[in-house]
Amino acid sequence: MNRFDWLSELLARFQDEHILLYKGSAVVLAPAHTLNVDSEDWASCAAQTKKYRCRFSALWAQQLDDELQLNACYEKQGDYLVLRTKIPLDKPLIHSITPHYANADRPERHCHDMFGIEFKKQPDNRRWSRHKAWQANQYPLRKDFPVAGFNTGLTPPDNDYPFLSVQGSGVYEIPVGPVHAGIIEPGHFRFQAVGEMVLNLEQHLGYVHKGIEKIAEGRDAHRVVKLAARVSGDSCVSHAWASCLAMEKAALCQVPPRAVWLRALMAERERVANHLGDIGAIANDVAFGFFFYQFGRLRETWQRLSQALFGHRLMMDCLVLGGVTQDINQQQIDEILRQIKMLRKEWRELKTVFNENTSLEDRLETTGILSPDYAQRLGCVGYVGRASGQDFDVRRDLAYAPYNKLQVKSPCYNRGDVAARTLVRLNEIQSSLDLIEQICQNLPTGEIQTPWQTPKAGAEGLGFIDGWRGEIVVYVRFAEDNKIDRFFPRDPSWLTWPALEHLIRGNIVPDFPVCNKSVNGSYSGHDL
């Protein structure tokens, strides 16, 4: 199968629908293919891509002088297509694509809150990212909005969000959050329940909105990479890598092979660490403390080695433009391999417990089922998608370097319950260990950094990385002097949070924490 062998057929379909296509490009946002369309054709394009079973991946806007440019990224068979259109700033009106892609709902509402784009026929026109920190007629990502914001003192509490309400005898509401017990991030969940059964769950996120997209504007590119590492603390490496990739594409910078391989080593270490932590946390939510402490211990030893190797437990700021900051020597490689051997042994024992403990099985199996059909409609990625039959892995399907030279095994199940999501994690640990071994054995020699050259103003780049939560998309556009004009990191959580609302329906209230943990969306990565 060749790259983009489906594109010509899609273009033919566009033409059948009389969609006017302007000159596209295969290089501007490589590896994605870019197509420019009229704003009138925006929704009909989405209708066609939907019919052609392309997955919706990302939606972002940017202001170019007195126009707003809207971008939608679709994916099929590991190939990405970016559709772009322009709408005038003084009359930003466009048809919504949410009727075709349910998971474009929140991105569109985010675009509305940030740019003031009105989406016609958008089924849900409530605010999303905007709480009370700015007014309804202010649009933070427009150029006339100051980076420092309008200082209005203390932000008032956001207590009038119009939640969906359910009526009927015996129906009651449970508001949970935004502040939760334990050290997790803030987010509000509104349940409607009858007895113990959940009728509906609605999320209200945005409590950790840090203005990442805005503060990146006008910042030096090197500092934006640091900012990217802080989009979501548990995905430091993946977000930094995706941003580096986007910027290096824009600057046509060739990263030395050793640096690329070291990046992959760090990304896989990050994946293993987070999966270890997650499995323990899932077990803890059903009061199976044994797993919690065993996996916690393994994660801790794993991260201590990360600290010893790269100087930081989460490997924060180890990736820089043009390469990485830390090299490893043969002795350290031996240490990595030794730890993997030990982890494999423990992994086997714990896997046996996972497979054979009936009380754990009873709690995790058939809990929080996300059917493959729904997962496909919601465009779920990462372990959430792979537990529900969405066999997609950017490492394998886009095969970006160095994964084009590595054997990526990606577990995939169809059951879609909490047990399947846990099993995907368990087996991904195994395949990540394989990958780390392959990386250690075939690590190319040479430099780990190349000098950075400032790209010219207007250069753009798109980076795709498979983070531990799934596909990360980062869009970057440069201004003058190595400054960033637009930075948009799309965390996989955008695509998995809505899945939680679906999979909890019909489950009982006390099963929510474990369902939530099995999806484990990032609040910070989503709220930006």
Place this chain on the structure above:
Amino acid sequence: MDWLLALLQTALFVFGAPLLLGWIKRLKALSQNRQPAPVWQPYRDLRRLFHKEVVIAHHASWLFRITPYIVFGAVVLVASVVPLLVTSLPTAAIADVIVLVGFFALGRFFLALAGMDIGTAFGGMGASREMTIASMAEPAMLMAVFTLAMTASTTNLSTAMLTILHEGLVLRPSFIFAALGLMMVAVAETGRIPVDNPATHLELTMVHEAMILEYSGRYLALIEWAAQIKLMVYGVLVLNLFFPWGIATETTTNALLIGSVVILAKLMLLALILVVSETVVAKMRLFRIPQYLSFAFLLCLLGALSHVILEAGYII
């Protein structure tokens, strides 16, 4: 003298209960490869809570304020009628085992009311769950008690223990069933895994903890303390009813000394069993709890039936 001993026993229950919990937590930490806190940590926690300011919701009624005292009082009363070291309790003559179950029910009733009093979703949720569990646990508990009462021909705990001690070690199928049933009930009533998780921070999964989420300071201390005493009462009930050997039947210093050493050893062992069972199982799904408790009820019923069928013959 007897009254003094009764007072002493009650005091032992009240002030020893945190130690039992500390021991359980210590064992649990060790079983999870954790560095354990000292066994007197629960005392520290109680002291800390007693010194903390009480924060109460504006619309809390008198019910909310009075509940901790009722709960604590009821549990202390229960503790006063359960023979711990010595069988000859004057209090046991005043209140029998049915009153004991009633006292627990009283405490729970007020706790559930207080849970709903504040009007938060969690309080109501916890109260509804607690009542669901109680409605099935209480009959099972009574059935276990009746099995025992039929054998001993009394519902007085002291007399029952004396009867069993007097008859010596006889293998009674009814007792095996009833003991298993009562242990299952005890796990449910004291909010341990797999029915409830006392260590969780997840409000949505809580049963007992959800009802008391709004309590703080000395109110919380009293409720927690009451829960610790309740745990010890159930432990002692299981141990002394079905394995009473070692308990003092007369009030000599020697017998009392032996009695205290034996009950200490028995409680430590029971805690070990509890910890091992909590380590190997996860918490049940909420809707499995009725099945679990029906099974406990069935065991107790089998106990009563097997008494009638197998053991009652020679009396008639």
